[in-house]
Amino acid sequence: NAGVTQTPKFRILKIGQSMTLQCTQDMNHNYMYWYRQDPGMGLKLIYYSVGAGITDKGEVPNGYNVSRSTTEDFPLRLELAAPSQTSVYFCATRAGTTYEQYFGPGTRLTVT
Amino acid sequence: GESVGLHLPTLSVQEGDNSIINCAYSNSASDYFIWYKQESGKGPQFIIDIRSNMDKRQGQRVTVLLNKTVKHLSLQIAATQPGDSAVYFCAENWTGGGNKLTFGTGTQLKVEL
Numbered sequence: 001n002a003g004v005t006q007t008p009k010f011r012i013l014k015i016g017q018s019m020t021l022q023c024t025q026d027m028n029h030n031y032m033y034w035y036r037q038d039p040g041m042g043l044k045l046i047y048y049s050v051g052a053g054i055t056d057k058g059e060v061p062n063g064y065n066v067s068r069s070t071t072e073d074f075p076l077r078l079e080l081a082a083p084s085q086t087s088v089y090f091c092a093t094r095a096g097t098t099y100e101q102y103f104g105p106g107t108r109l110t111v112t
Numbered sequence: 113g114e115s116v117g118l119h120l121p122t123l124s125v126q127e128g129d130n131s132i133i134n135c136a137y138s139n140s141a142s143d144y145f146i147w148y149k150q151e152s153g154k155g156p157q158f159i160i161d162i163r164s165n166m167d168k169r170q171g172q173r174v175t176v177l178l179n180k181t182v183k184h185l186s187l188q189i190a191a192t193q194p195g196d197s198a199v200y201f202c203a204e205n206w207t208g209g210g211n212k213l214t215f216g217t218g219t220q221l222k223v224e225l
Contacts, residue, residue, distance in 0.1 A: 004155075031211055042201055042215040043156070050211055058212065090155050099144050099205045101213060103155030 002026050004104035006091050012110045013081040021076040021107050023091030031094035032074040033101060034058075034066065036087040043090065049074055081111045124222045131189040133219045135202035140183060142204040146213065147176060147187045150199045159187070159200075189221075197223045 007022045023032065030051045035043040035058075045058030049068040063085060065077040078085060088108050092101040125131045137145070143164040148156035162169045162176045162185075169176050175188040185202050199220050203213040 033212075035215075040217075042217040044215075045212055048212060056210075092155075094211070099213065100146060100158050100161060103157070105155050106153075 004091055004093055004102055006089075006104040006107050008107060009105070010108045012112065013078075015081060015083065015111060017081050018077070018079045019081070019109075021078075021089055021091075021109070023074045023076070023104060024072050025074075025091075025093045025102075026072065027093060027095070027102065028071060029093035029095050029102075030071065031096065031101075032068065033092040033094070034064070034074070034076045035090045035092065036060065036085075037090060037106075038087050046076065046089075078109075083111050085109065086111045121217070122220045122222065124224055125192050126224050127192060127194060129192055131187075131192045131196070131221060133187045133189075133200050133221065135185040135187075135216055137183050137185060137202070137204050137216075139204060139206055139209075139214075140180075141208060142206045144205040144207075145176070145178065145185050146203045146205075147174075147185075148201045148203060148215075149196075150201065150218070152198075156201060192221075192223050194223050194225065197221055 004025045033048045034046040037043050044060045047066040049055045052071050055066050088106045090106045091104040094101045146161045147159040149159050150156045160171045160176050167178050173190045177186045199218040201215050201218045203215045
């Protein structure tokens with residue numbers, strides 16, 4: 001089992017560019033989450049999904065979009081990158097039976 | 113709004129000593145708490161959890177204590193080792209708030225040889 005995988009590991013974007021951060025899980029978990037972590041800070045929830053076809057906003061959704069067409073994949077889309085979106089992005093999953101979340105290795109994004 | 117916070121941003125301990133990392137939470141309705149460990153360049157990793165109907169839970173070298181009266185959570189690490197050096201986060205869940213965890217800002221634990 002690979003668990004939660006994220007691609008790419010690193011990315012540098014210019015202001016105004018767009019990109020999609022990929023997240024894939026092979027644990028058959030219904031719940032998936034996207035967080036951002038700024039330097040020296042905790043995790044802030046961007047979007048989450050309770051199952052395929054269902055998504056909802058978290059604490060800091062502005063500037064991002066998500067989709068959940070399958071159980072396995074939960075991509076995060078940045079349409080017009082801004083320097084404020086420079087951060088490390090983590091994807092996480094959760095089974096429906098516990099509250100524990102399993103995290104991917106993260107994507108480090110720099111917008112200049 | 114409700115939030116979870118930590119008292120100490122950095123904690124330095126000698127190898128072999130016990131470490132205590134503290135966390136204050138403000139939502140008295142929170143019913144589940146988790147401690148995560150995050151090593152440099154990696155995603156958070158589950159350490160231990162506790163439900164609000166308990167006040168203590170032990171794992172391997174770790175113990176979590178919950179004091180609901182003062183809304184305080186602590187993580188105790190016995191015989192701290194260099195591999196314990198990391199940032200530790202507490203997170204709370206409130207079932208009535210949806211399927212989300214709220215994370216604190218983290219404490220950096222540094223183990224000195």
